[in-house]
Amino acid sequence: MKTLTTGEIAKMCDVNLRTVIRWIDRGDLKGFKLPGRGNNRVQIEDFVHFLNEHGMPIPPELVGEGNRRILIIDDEAAVARSIGRVLRTAGYDTTIATDGFQGGSLLMKQQPALVTLDLRMPGISGYDVLKFIRTTPETAATKVIVISALDQLSLQRALDEGADAVLAKPFDNQQLMNLVKKMVPLASEHVTHSVE
């Protein structure tokens, strides 16, 4: 179980180490002490909770911990909103990009756990986007579901180019949910898996 030291937290919050120790001593931030001289350790979960509670930004190093963000890239606003609604209801954080530029920048900015990608968008080739995502270190591990009304051959090509799954339009909400849940399990879905 990875934990954080006071020094690491101090850097992430841009605050003095002394201050972090005081937060812990005061009980603002939950932590525990090592037996030796009482060096502090904080569980990532507790730290994130602390940040959220105080409206403090989450440092980039920690995004990815329990990442539930999903980016929907689709130029048809109605489709995008529909997908967004379904996923948000299930507990995911969704963002919509309606053109390639937004798609690219939001992908880098938010580093979502999953992207739904419309293969055919004006001005950009979905295959190029796939290749870009797979060859860029920051996003190589991002899950991609390609959504398209194109024929089976095109969808197969998308899989070959690195898509984790494809969905032919029109698609069923339940189909989408099943795919997404499998790729980005929510914490609550994990319970039955937890072992000791």
Added chain:
Amino acid sequence: MKTLTTGEIAKMCDVNLRTVIRWIDRGDLKGFKLPGRGNNRVQIEDFVHFLNEHGMPIPPELVGEGNRRILIIDDEAAVARSIGRVLRTAGYDTTIATDGFQGGSLLMKQQPALVTLDLRMPGISGYDVLKFIRTTPETAATKVIVISALDQLSLQRALDEGADAVLAKPFDNQQLMNLVKKMVPLASEHVTHSVE
């Protein structure tokens, strides 16, 4: 993650500390509070965004020192390469994006000091891109030179939408260099100013 205190902001804006606190409380300036007594912290991007929004000058200590990266967004590879060659010779680090998706993601990934943007690219509106850049805190301070073969009216609109400069195609390399050098001075150009 470097942040700013109210005191630092007060000095940079040449304003009373009390006033900065009021800006934050009023919601004009986005910030967050430390747990203790609620000392305020402001992320640099948010501060720069605030400055931009109010047409306030950006303090020299905040302009990315030594950031020589320039992103060239142009779907005509030949034009892009030509621009890249010129700027690279002058000592800048250049990257080329040939579609909107690449443009957006490279912009966020590299956070270049300057972007040259072709107004007319397939699938995306250059004006939308401008608006996006200006309203996104991470990129609000990025210099943008719009390059286009469109008429004077379109170029004027680009300026209105937040472009720092426009260049009508076809353009002269020297014109481009002058603009870029003015906006992103190279360290070597400063030599004559250094004292002591």
Added chain:
DNA sequence: CGTTTAAGTGACATTTAAGACATTTGGATA
């Protein structure tokens, strides 16, 4: 083990938030 790195502690310096009140600023109006 011995060495290096990083964390804790106490004492003290500095900075900050907040209330109450003074002052300035930028309109509106006559």
Added chain:
DNA sequence: TATCCAAATGTCTTAAATGTCACTTAAACG
């Protein structure tokens, strides 16, 4: 132009939070 008004900003004060420094000591690592 002079006058007035309301909102924004500055001033002063104090207690609390945070930063700094020097030094000690645990923890990490070969």
